Amino acid sequence: MSQRKRLIVDMDGVLADVYQQFFKYEKEQFQLTINPDDCAGVPEEQVFPHLSEYIHNDSFFLDAPLMEGSKEVFEKLNKQYDLYIVSAAMEFPNSLRQKLAWLQNHFPFIKWQQIVFCGSKEVIKGDIMIDDHFKNLDYFDGKTYLFAQPHSIHKDAGRHERVQSWSEIAQALLA
C-alpha cells in the first residue's frame, strides 16, 4: 500500500482551459465575441449561448489548451502524490476518447490506471481534491481546493480553499 496521499484532479476548468475554447468556438462558428467580464459569476451554459451546439463535437475537448502553468506542476505532483484525474465526462459521450487522447498528448507520464471518467463524483474517495465546481467538492470527504474559474468567482468558497492558479497549487501542495 502506498503511503502517499491520494490527490484527485479535475480536467475541465482545472487542467484544460475550457473557457478559451468557449470564446474561440463562439467567435469562429457564430461570430459572437463574449466579453470575459460577462462570465463572472454566471454558469457557462448561460454565458455561452451556443455551447450545446459544439460541446458534443469531435474536437472541443481534444483541442482544449492547457491551463496556464499546469504542466510542470502537474508532473511534479505526480511524483509526490498518488495522483488520479477524475473527469465528469459521461454526459458527453463524444468526449471520452478525446479526453483520453488529450491526457496522453499533454501528460504522457500519466498511466491509464490513474484516469477516471464518471457522471457524478460522489463515488470518489481520496485525501485531496482540486476542482472548479462545488457540486464535486461538496461530496468529497478530504481536503478540498476550489480552482478559481469565472463561474464561481463571486461565491463564498465555504470549507473549500480557493486557489487562483497552478502556482498557488504548487505552493499549497508541493514540498
Next chain:
Amino acid sequence: MSQRKRLIVDMDGVLADVYQQFFKYEKEQFQLTINPDDCAGVPEEQVFPHLSEYIHNDSFFLDAPLMEGSKEVFEKLNKQYDLYIVSAAMEFPNSLRQKLAWLQNHFPFIKWQQIVFCGSKEVIKGDIMIDDHFKNLDYFDGKTYLFAQPHSIHKDAGRHERVQSWSEIAQALLA
C-alpha cells in the same frame, strides 16, 4: 442526501457475459474451441490465446450478451439502491463508447450520472460492491460480493461473500 445504500456493480463478468464472447471470438475468428473446463482457475488472458487480438476491436464489448438473469434483478436493485456501474474500461480505449452504448441498450433506465469508467477501482467508495475480481473487491471499504466466474473458481473468497448467480444476488440484496 439519499438514505439508500450505495451499490457498486461491475460490468465485465457480472452484467456482461464476456466468457461467451471469448468462446465465440476464438471459434469464429481462429477456429479454436475452448473447453469450459479449461477456464477453471485460470486467468482469461491465459486460457484464450487470441484475446489481445479481438478485445481492442469495435464490437467485442458492444455485442457481449447479458449475464443470465441479470436484467430483472438489476432493474429492481436500481429502485432500492443508489446504484452505480463501475467498469475498469480505461485499458481499452475502444471499449468506452461501446460500453456506454451497451448500457443504454440493455438498461435504458440507467442515467449517465450512474456510470463510472476507470482504470483502478481503488478510488471508488460505496456501501456494497459486486465484482468478479479480487483486485477490485480487496480495496473496497464496504460489504463485498465475489461474483463467481471461472477464473476465480478455486480461490478462497476470503472476506468477500461468493455469489454464483443473479438469483443469489437477488436473495442477498432485494427486500
